Amino acid sequence: MTALDARAFEQRLDVFLQERSEEARAVRVGEKETSEQAAIVARYADLFTREQLEVLRETEGARDGAEQEAVARLRITCQEGIVEREIVEREDALENALLAARVAWKGEELSLRSAQARLAVEPAYADRDALGAVVLDTSSSFNDERRALLRERHSLESDVTGIAEPVARNEVEKGIKLRPVLGAVDRARVESTPAFTPQRERWLERLLGPDRDATPAHAHMAWIRRLSPLEATYTKERSVAVCVETLRALGFDLAAEKGIRPDLEDRPQKSPRACVIASDPPRVVHLITRAQGGLHDYEAFLHEAGHALHYAGCEPSLPLAFRRLSRDHALTEIYSFLLDSIAQEPGWHAEHFGLAEGDARENADAARFTNALLFRRYSAKLGYELDFWTRFPSDGGTPDGYEERLTAATGIRYPAANHLADMDAGFYSADYLRAWIRAAQLRAHLRREVGVDWWRRPETGARLRDLFREGTRPTTEEIAERIGFGPLDTEPLVAELGAPA
Incomplete structure (x- = not known):
């Protein structure tokens, strides 16, 4: 051939x-x-x-x-x-x-x-x-x-x-060093621990009850993320309408985005994990969710909408390399993290669910808790994966450190037997964590440039559309430079992780 x-x-x-x-x-x-x-x-x-x-x-x-x-x-x-x-x-x-x-x-x-x-x-x-x-x-x-x-x-x-060395191989492909990313997020996790610990105890008490284990098993994470005791407020029947209206306030009419094809049905074999599959951006972008009730339905929809709008908003004239290919996923995750963080805004809860100020702040704090819990999980996961792959050529991969690292970081027990099912390809954990840092920077930028209610202002959508047009071409580090931050500046992230709603 x-x-x-x-x-x-x-x-x-x-x-x-x-x-x-x-x-x-x-x-x-x-x-x-x-x-x-x-x-x-x-x-x-x-x-x-x-x-x-x-x-x-x-x-x-x-x-x-x-x-x-x-x-x-x-x-x-x-x-x-x-x-x-x-x-x-x-x-x-x-x-x-x-x-x-x-x-x-x-x-x-x-x-x-x-x-x-x-x-x-x-x-x-x-x-x-x-x-x-x-x-x-x-x-x-x-x-x-x-x-x-x-x-x-x-x-x-x-x-x-x-x-031959797996970590070095991934660093060449991503064009970054992974250990400095780990150092930055480890410091952010340590600095935010004094705020997280009482928040964790308060919300686990409410979500799991007083008879829970001191260190609950990771089997409860889906229930925790769903914020199931709040299900009566955040019904699955309203999730699509509320999220569509949330996006409309930013200037995005999801129905008018011809390239986005939602799949919101509940099927027995459908994966419970929401996702976007960008088959041919910007022409064909599948937005896939499986609603089960609870606030997580709303967060998942907004998260995947961030991906979908990004891919569907790119210039059609871009080459394939800048419409759908990338060295990693850190860029597109910025926009997903930005949009799902709207659930951490008390005003959003008051506006769409008619909650009193105190209840709105309480429920926004719940969203901040699950966000902090996931950040801590992924920061520990990156540390484990770097160790796993560093020793992989000699020992073939072992669970050593998985349960210890993730359990210590979250207060949720992650059994060692889960270490391979939890192994995302290509250090995706590092992409998530870089996006966590960048999304916090972008929120700080938007609060300064657009206003504290950036999450319901069409000016925000206009700024995002300008970024979406570039497709996958920029790196997340280039976005940091444009908005005036260093690539590993975690000050905005730590401030958010430690701040009450």
């Missing part, structure tokens, strides 16, 4: 990525019960060869500026494709096995995904503990295959990139 030039490669890659995205969407939303990614990869095998990779490397070296970066993203995608081609059948097999897995619960046979979703709505503490244990046992039974896939992927990536 003859290798393509960069332009022809980009055109064919675009079609391939659309097919893979639509397949992933169908499985994710429960329209299909088996994944057929391997067949798609096989049809486009000509894209992912060593010869093609060499052509892209040579082209990248001959370009400069934005053109060089565009080809670099094509080259990184080709590298990933070469690896994926070798392991996609095993990945499909694991995905299909997880989809087929069943959990026995109270006389029912639930799919693993349905059981995971049930944890968010199971009302009794003891029942959540019991169901969580069954879900963990079922999920962790796949750990041998997960670990074998990680080993094979690591070996292939080492060979294709020429970089």
